[in-house]
Amino acid sequence: MSDEKKDLSIRGINKRFGEVRAVDDVSLEVPAGEFFTLLGPSGCGKTTLLRIIAGLEMPDSGKILLGSEDITTFPATRRQVNTVFQSYALFPHLTVYENVAFGLRSRKFPAKEIDQRVSRRLEILGLEEMGQRRPDQLSGGQKQRVALARALVNEPDVLLLDEPMSALDAKLRAQVQVELRRLQQKLGGTFILVTHDQDEALIVSDRIAVMRDGRVMQAGTPEEVYDLPETQFVAEFLGAANLLSGHIKEGGIETDIGFLKLEKMPAWSKGTVAIRPEWIRIRDQQPETNGIQARIREVIYRGTDFDLWLDPGPIRVRTNTYKRFKTGDKIWLELAPEELVVLNG
């Protein structure tokens, strides 16, 4: 992208729409070259935050810095930031080539440079043959790539992606996610993605900020937010989680299903233990630590694996074992102390 690496710094951004706090005191640091994802349910403020970064929305308070420059008051036209819109927002009256060239032509780049840059982007995104088509002659995946090319041709310091996969079918989406990740690594620019799809966030991101009600609940690498959620919301939003409330005691936590030894003691005295269904191991005999005896209440076939719903509980275990379980079977569970996370509250 541009030669100089510019970090994006979001400081104390607030935005209200009437009574609704769309963005509530959000601060984030996105180093140059990072693939950063804003993840959250609809209405959590992630798109508003993205639009504020793009300059399409002005914050009520707070600052946005790109490199050392304060761009808070800059209109969208002055920011080296480009967006891939959820609807793609391609210009329907222009060809693919003209769409991609738009950002260069509007800034009166010399024709020769425009042609070079546009052709290169079209090539990178596999659109060489599509240059003279119009958007309504393209498939969903092609439109998305045109939208990407149109933004990337400007070599922005930050590329913003507003749910760019939501219009694609599941199979294509999985493929595009990997391609997007590769593209970002190849070009080395800062990408900020907005999505409500936790799998997508985990696949593509260097870091994820999980948002809810306008606030950032937790930010970290995919491993951090998935393995070490801090709150129940984050634990449940990023995939399935068994949640057991209890009181902290010496060396562990007393829950409804018994005492569980913990490796890392939390700073709080009450809490909820979270454990992912796929982390619970099934044993034939009582394990040494954190063994729980349970009875299978229900077996759910999921294709590649089974979900077992157990009593006491409800505890959910995900297993890909070849051993078939039946409703009513008694099994031992091992909840490894190092994999138990105590959530605050």
Add this chain to the structure above:
Amino acid sequence: MNRSHPLITALAMCTMGFLYLPLLAVAVFSVNATKYGLVWRGFTLNWYVKLFSNELILNAAWNTLVLAVISTIIATILGTILAIGMDRFPWSGGTNTTLDLILHLPVVIPDIILAASLVIAFGLLRLVFSIFEPGLINMIIGHITFQVAFVALVVRSRLVSLGSDVEEAARDLFASTPYLLWRVTLPLLLPGIVAGGMLAFTLSLDDFVISFFTAGPDSVTLPLYIFAAVRRGVTPQIHALSTLVLLITIVMVVGTERLTRRSAKK
């Protein structure tokens, strides 16, 4: 789809007949080779030929065309600007509702009221500027006043259906306001602008009331000529003239309809 009762279908057919039979009759009599009476005496295009050798009618046709073209061009430009201004400027909710109402009013206000108020307005202006004597200029201004609202409404519905996404994308891609308008907004609005203009043209072509109140002795238009002629007795020439005006109107309306439907689909 529900199959409707035969009676309802019959009623609908009757209504259509009620609407179109008189028009059809005018068209039929315009090619009837008899000057008086309602008897069919054979096909002729004689009345049309005579029409085009009638100095008065040709003059009225010319006036009508000049009036319609000039007023339509100005009204289309003003209406488009009005629509863009109303839709793209961040008015507060209350202001927006008021503007909406103001825009719809000229559409529903009876022409006669508008005409009467124009007479008063021009009367006052005449005290200061002599160009506001009854005549073509007054008629053009009068036509523009009611055309603008129709153009703005058509263009605005196109603007609303376009949404703001594409314009935001253009801004995101560094487009200044003039560049945005010229390269994105106006090209995308074009079907709406043309449809609005065609509607305005049709309205001007057919207008009688406003023209009647604002016309001078030298600015007789076709509707005014037909009105005057009919009072002296309906001649087949008038039938021919009416049929021509009707045909032009139909072509314009169908064209408008097609354009708006195509833009709605996009």
